[in-house]
Amino acid sequence: xxxxxxxxxxxxxxxKPLFTEMRNSWKIVLSYQDEKDGPFLVDLSHMTRWDxxxxxxxxxxxxxxxxxxxxxxxxxxxxxxINRMNRTQAAIWHLDQNAHDMPVESCYTDVxxxxxxxxxxxxxxxxxxxxxxxxxxxNPGIKPPSLLQGPFCNVPSQIVLMEKKDNVSGAIxxxxxxxxxxxxxxxxxxxxxxxxxxxAGESRFLGFLADGTSVLAS
Numbered sequence: 001x002x003x004x005x006x007x008x009x010x011x012x013x014x015x016k017p018l019f020t021e022m023r024n025s026w027k028i029v030l031s032y033q034d035e036k037d038g039p040f041l042v043d044l045s046h047m048t049r050w051d052x053x054x055x056x057x058x059x060x061x062x063x064x065x066x067x068x069x070x071x072x073x074x075x076x077x078x079x080x081x082i083n084r085m086n087r088t089q090a091a092i093w094h095l096d097q098n099a100h101d102m103p104v105e106s107c108y109t110d111v112x113x114x115x116x117x118x119x120x121x122x123x124x125x126x127x128x129x130x131x132x133x134x135x136x137x138x139n140p141g142i143k144p145p146s147l148l149q150g151p152f153c154n155v156p157s158q159i160v161l162m163e164k165k166d167n168v169s170g171a172i173x174x175x176x177x178x179x180x181x182x183x184x185x186x187x188x189x190x191x192x193x194x195x196x197x198x199x200a201g202e203s204r205f206l207g208f209l210a211d212g213t214s215v216l217a218s
Contacts, residue, residue, distance in 0.1 A: 010116050010181035011043040013199035024099045031201035038122025040200035041188055045117045048094040049175065054107040055088055062092050062103070074145035074160055079209075081173075083147040083160060091147075091158060093117070093173070095209065097202075116181040119205050120188065121163065121171030124195040129172065131191040135159065138167045153187040155180045171208065 007025045019030040026046035054060060057067050068075050068084040075082045079096035094100050102110050120128065126137050133152045142148070148159045155176045163171040176184060189197060 007046070007113060009043055009045040010178045011045055011118070011185055012182070013041075013043070013185070015199045017201070019201070019203075023097065029201040030203045032199055034198060035200050035204060036198070037196065038200070039120065039125050039128065039192060039195060039197050040122050040204055041185070041192070041197060042119040042121075042200050042202065042205040043117075044095075044119055044173075044202065044205065045112075045115070045178075045181075046202075047096075047112070047117055048100045048110070049112050049115060049117060050092040050102060051089065051109045051111050052092060052107050053089045053109075057084075057088060057090060060107070062090075062108075063100075072147050074147055076145055081145065081160065083145075083158065085147065085149065085158070091175075093160075093175075097206070114178055115175050116178050116184070117173070117175045118185070118188075119162075119171065119173050119208075121205075121208055123169045124192075125168070125170050125172065126164075127168050127195060128188065128192045128197060132187060133159075137161050137164065137170065137172065144170075152176070153180075153184045155184055 005025045015032045017029045018033045021028050021030055028046050063080055065077050065082055067082055067090045071084050071086050073084050081093040081095055083091045102108050129137055135148050135150050144161050144163050146161045157174055157176040160173045162173055
């Protein structure tokens with residue numbers, strides 16, 4: 001008998017799930033028992049993520065959406081976020097609950113199970129990040145959504161500034177290699193302890209998007 005595939009997130013929070021769901025072979029935490037006021041850290045590692053590399057990126061339309069022209073620029077449409085990394089490479093993040101079939105072209109690589117994917121949002125988000133990276137999310141020249149690439153907790157990472165309400169509050173999405181998941185989650189939770197940082201489930205993140213972030217409202 002062939003056993004059904006079960007995919008596992010590299011993230012384990014020290015919190016008790018309230019509601020969970022099996023979806024596309026992932027066990028997803030929808031909410032935790034103690035989700036009071038944020039800020040929140042959410043594991044989104046089950047959400048589909050692709051890399052695309054090609055010398056002619058400007059002629060490619062992943063899922064019908066144009067890739068931004070300038071490195072660091074992002075485009076969010078229909079729950080899909082496309083981030084221009086450099087001249088020949090972009091990242092495609094699916095911020096929804098759907099399963100997505102990867103295009104057959106060889107320029108695409110599915111990196112979902114090779115990486116960890118986190119959302120950090122709420123009051124004092126940037127008070128937490130300033131403990132963990134020299135990347136300046138408060139720079140007035142950086143407008144959401146924008147991609148920053150560099151070390152986070154000394155780990156090479158891709159980070160998208162999703163929302164910036166003020167110099168301390170907002171939202172980021174972060175991805176890095178799967179093997180760093182335990183260390184980076186522990187570091188974020190430790191840095192956020194004084195601000196009341198707590199784990200939250202996927203429903204909290206989807207609610208945050210639906211409430212109309214500055215990205216969606218633009």
